[in-house]
Amino acid sequence: xxxxxxxxxxxxxxxxxxxxxxxxxxxxxxxxxxxxxxxxxxxxxxxxxxxxxxxxxxxxxxxxxxxxxxxxxxxxxxxxxxxxxxxxxxxxxxxxxxxxxxxxxxxxxxxxxxxxxxxxxxxxxxxxxxxxxxxxxxxxxxxxxxxxxxxxxxxxxxxxxxxxxxxxxxxxxxxxxxxxxxxxxxxxxxxxxxxxxxxxxxxxxxxxxxxxxxxxxxxxxxxxxxxxxxxxxxxxxxxxxxxxxxxxxxxxxxxxxxxxxxxxxxxxxxxxxxxxxxxxxxxxxxxxxxxxxxxxxxxxxxxxxxxxxxxxxxxxxxxxxxxxxxxxxxxxxxxxxxxxxxxxxxxxxxxxxxxxxxxxxxxxxxxxxxxxxxxxxxxxxxxxxxxxxxxxxxxxxx
Amino acid sequence: xxxxxxxxxxxxxxxxxxxxxxxxxxxxxxxxxxxxxxxxxxxxxxxxxxxxxxxxxxxxxxxxxxxxxxxxxxxxxxxxxxxxxxxxxxxxxxxxxxxxxxxxxxxxxxxxxxxxxxxxxxxxxxxxxxxxxxxxxxxxxxxxxxxxxxxxxxxxxxxxxxxxxxxxxxxxxxxxxxxxxxxxxxxxxxxxxxxxxxxxxxxxxxxxxxxxxxxxxxxxxxxxxxxxxxxxxxxxxxxxxxxxxxxxxxxxxxxxxxxxxxxxxxxxxxxxxxxxxxxxxxxxxxxxxxxxxxxxxxxxxxxxxxxxxxxxxxxxxxxxxxxxxxxxxxxxxxxxxxxxxxxxxxxxxxxxxxxxxxxxxxxxxxxxxxxxxxxxxxxxxxxxxxxxxxxxxxxxxxxxxxxxxxxxx
Numbered sequence: 001x002x003x004x005x006x007x008x009x010x011x012x013x014x015x016x017x018x019x020x021x022x023x024x025x026x027x028x029x030x031x032x033x034x035x036x037x038x039x040x041x042x043x044x045x046x047x048x049x050x051x052x053x054x055x056x057x058x059x060x061x062x063x064x065x066x067x068x069x070x071x072x073x074x075x076x077x078x079x080x081x082x083x084x085x086x087x088x089x090x091x092x093x094x095x096x097x098x099x100x101x102x103x104x105x106x107x108x109x110x111x112x113x114x115x116x117x118x119x120x121x122x123x124x125x126x127x128x129x130x131x132x133x134x135x136x137x138x139x140x141x142x143x144x145x146x147x148x149x150x151x152x153x154x155x156x157x158x159x160x161x162x163x164x165x166x167x168x169x170x171x172x173x174x175x176x177x178x179x180x181x182x183x184x185x186x187x188x189x190x191x192x193x194x195x196x197x198x199x200x201x202x203x204x205x206x207x208x209x210x211x212x213x214x215x216x217x218x219x220x221x222x223x224x225x226x227x228x229x230x231x232x233x234x235x236x237x238x239x240x241x242x243x244x245x246x247x248x249x250x251x252x253x254x255x256x257x258x259x260x261x262x263x264x265x266x267x268x269x270x271x272x273x274x275x276x277x278x279x280x281x282x283x284x285x286x287x288x289x290x291x292x293x294x295x296x297x298x299x300x301x302x303x304x305x306x307x308x309x310x311x312x313x314x315x316x317x318x319x320x321x322x323x324x325x326x327x328x329x330x331x332x333x334x335x336x337x338x339x340x341x342x343x344x345x346x347x348x349x350x351x352x353x354x355x356x357x358x359x360x361x362x363x364x365x366x367x368x369x370x371x372x373x374x375x376x377x378x379x380x381x382x383x384x385x386x387x388x389x390x391x392x393x394x395x396x397x398x
Numbered sequence: 399x400x401x402x403x404x405x406x407x408x409x410x411x412x413x414x415x416x417x418x419x420x421x422x423x424x425x426x427x428x429x430x431x432x433x434x435x436x437x438x439x440x441x442x443x444x445x446x447x448x449x450x451x452x453x454x455x456x457x458x459x460x461x462x463x464x465x466x467x468x469x470x471x472x473x474x475x476x477x478x479x480x481x482x483x484x485x486x487x488x489x490x491x492x493x494x495x496x497x498x499x500x501x502x503x504x505x506x507x508x509x510x511x512x513x514x515x516x517x518x519x520x521x522x523x524x525x526x527x528x529x530x531x532x533x534x535x536x537x538x539x540x541x542x543x544x545x546x547x548x549x550x551x552x553x554x555x556x557x558x559x560x561x562x563x564x565x566x567x568x569x570x571x572x573x574x575x576x577x578x579x580x581x582x583x584x585x586x587x588x589x590x591x592x593x594x595x596x597x598x599x600x601x602x603x604x605x606x607x608x609x610x611x612x613x614x615x616x617x618x619x620x621x622x623x624x625x626x627x628x629x630x631x632x633x634x635x636x637x638x639x640x641x642x643x644x645x646x647x648x649x650x651x652x653x654x655x656x657x658x659x660x661x662x663x664x665x666x667x668x669x670x671x672x673x674x675x676x677x678x679x680x681x682x683x684x685x686x687x688x689x690x691x692x693x694x695x696x697x698x699x700x701x702x703x704x705x706x707x708x709x710x711x712x713x714x715x716x717x718x719x720x721x722x723x724x725x726x727x728x729x730x731x732x733x734x735x736x737x738x739x740x741x742x743x744x745x746x747x748x749x750x751x752x753x754x755x756x757x758x759x760x761x762x763x764x765x766x767x768x769x770x771x772x773x774x775x776x777x778x779x780x781x782x783x784x785x786x787x788x789x790x791x792x793x794x795x796x797x798x799x800x801x802x803x804x805x806x807x
Contacts, residue, residue: 016778016799017477020467023780025795027472060602074701075604087789088750089702119596119652119697120662348753348789
C-alpha cells in the first residue's frame, strides 16, 4: 500500500472520530419535550434530579424487588411516559367513597383497585355496586411550581357562594394531612384539614404524599411512609428506601414547566382571545406565582399552568359516584392545560383527555364540560368554525 | 464465578512455562475439513485450532474489541472502548469417534464468564451421534454459528441475542446426524436440556425477554421446574444453493409446583425459527438471515408490558468488492456489508382500547470490513436504530459509528 493511502486512511479515521457526533440523532427541541429540569438548578440539585430521574423512569419493579403482589403498573414511567399523560393501559380505578365521611371500602381493597397481579395471585375485583372513577395518569411537568403556590393564593381564588355571580364557584379540597408530611411554611389549616392540590380531585396535600401513595397503591411497593401491603393489608418491611422516594419527589418538583409553542402566530393569539372571551380562563387561570421555595429555581416565579387548583361542579355526565376528601362526586379539580398539545405524544399518538381519558379530542373534551363549565360549553358551540379552530390551536400551543 | 477465574488463572500459569519449552515448529494449524459440505451445526468444530505434535488436544479461541460513539436522541455517552469477548476453545479426540470440545467465554472483560459449550460427542453412525454435556440449543442459526470473526458486524443481531437468547446453552443430551446425497446434505438435531425460568416475564427489561433466564446461576446445576426443554432442528443444504434450517424450542418456563404444593398452572414457551444462507453465484454476495417467532403463556392478569407473542429477524448482505494484497496481506478482501433487523417485542392489542401494542425495534447497519486473512476481520459499522415504546409514541433514535476487530487465534 502506498504512503498516500496510509495517510488517507489515517485522515479518514480522524475525521470519523471528530465528526461522529454529526451522524447521531439530534436532540428534540426543548419545547417538544415534557421532560427535563427547570433552569437554574445547582450542581448538587442536578445530581438529585438525575437520581430521581433514574428511579422514576428507569427502575422497573419485579416480584423480587417487591412488585405487588397486586399492582397496576410496574414502574413510574409506564404510567407517565416521557413525563406526559398516560394511556388507558395504565388508567387507575378508585372506588368506595361517595362523600366526605371517607372511604367505606378499605376492608375490600379501597380506595384503589389493583387490577393486575404477579403470577399465582388474583387481582382485586370491584365490589358489586360500588361507585368508582377511572383516572388517567396525568403529566408530571411543572409540578414543583404548583407545589410552591401559597395556600393563601388558592383560597383567594375560591368563590364557594359565587359572590361575583359569574356561575363559577370553585372550592378547595380540604384533606387530612398524612402523619409523615411536613406542612409548607404559611400553610392554612381549617379544622384539622389542609388544602389539597394534587390528584384529579385535589386530594393529595403535596408531592411527597402523591409519590409515596403511588409507589404503594400503583406498584404495590411499601415504604416507611406507606407501610401497608395492598394484598395482605398488613404493615411489612419497606420495599423502597426513603431516599429513593425523596429523590423522586425532588425530580417531580424540578421538572420544567411545558414550554408554549408558536405563541406569536396570529391564529394562536386569536385563540387566546377566544379562550378568555368564552370564560375558560375563569377556571383555567393562565397565570400564577410561586412563593418562596427551598429550591431557588422555583422561588417567586410567575408561571402559566391554566388551572386554579380548585374543585368545580362539572355536571352529571362527569359524576362517577366516587370522591376523595371534601370534594363532591360531581366536582373535579381544574386540570392544568399546560402541555396539552404535547399530550398525544405520550399517549400513543392520540388524545385521551378528561379525568378518565374518555375524550379523544380537545373539542370532545370541551363539549363534555357541564355544571360550572356549561356556560363556556354553550358559548363554544356558538363560535364560528374559524374561532373554534383558533381556540383549539391555542390550546394545542400550550 | 470466582472458581472459573481461578481455573483460568491456573491454566495460564501452567501453560506459560509449558509453552516456553515447546518447539514452535511443532505447533500447527488444524486444517479445516473442506471435503464435506459444512453446515451451521458443524460450526462448533469447524474452527481454526492449534495442535501440538501428536497431542490429541487442540486449542483455539477468538477475541473481539471495538470503539464506538453512539448517541440517543441527542445524548451520547461519548467515546467507548469495549472488550466484548475473549473466547477459548479446547478440543480433544478421546478415542475413535469420541471427541470433546469446550468453549469458555469472557464477555465485557470479566463481567460475564460462561461455559458456552462443553460436550462429549460419540458417533455410532453418521446419522446417529450422541452429544451430552453443556450443549448449544440449536434454535435458529446464529446460536450455533456466532463466532465474532465470522461476521462483518460488531453488534450481534438483536433478534438473535435479545429476542432469542443467543448464546443459549444448557445442560442436556441429544442426538444429531447427517445424511449426504450428492450435492445435498440433510441434517437433524434433537436435545433435551434444562430450560427457561420465570425471569423471562420477571425482569427489568420490562418486556418478555428470553435471555433473562441466563441470569439464573443454578441452571447448569438444576432444572427450574423439572420439565425438560425440547430443542429440535432440521436443516438441508445444497452445495450450489445454500442452507435452510427449521427449528423449534419449547417447554414449561414457570415453577408450577414446589414441595408438592401447586403454585400456578404450567406455562409454556414456544419458539420457532427459520434460517437460511446462500452465496449468489455470479456476484458472490453472501446472504444470511433468520426469523423467529416466540409464544409465551403470560398470565392474563399480569402486566401487558410482557407480551405473549414476539417476532423478529435479520438479513445480512456481504459483498466482496476487492481482493488484492493490502499492507502485505496477500489474501486481503474488502467487503461492503448491510444488515437490516426488526423485532416486535410485543405483538398484540391493548385490552383497554383494542389498539395495537407497539414496542418495535428497527435497525439498519451499513458497514465495510477488511479481512487481511479469513480468520481476522477489521470492521467499520454505522448503525441507526428506532425503538418505539409499547404505546407507539415517537421512537427514540440511536445512531453512531463503531470500529473494531475480531480474530481467531
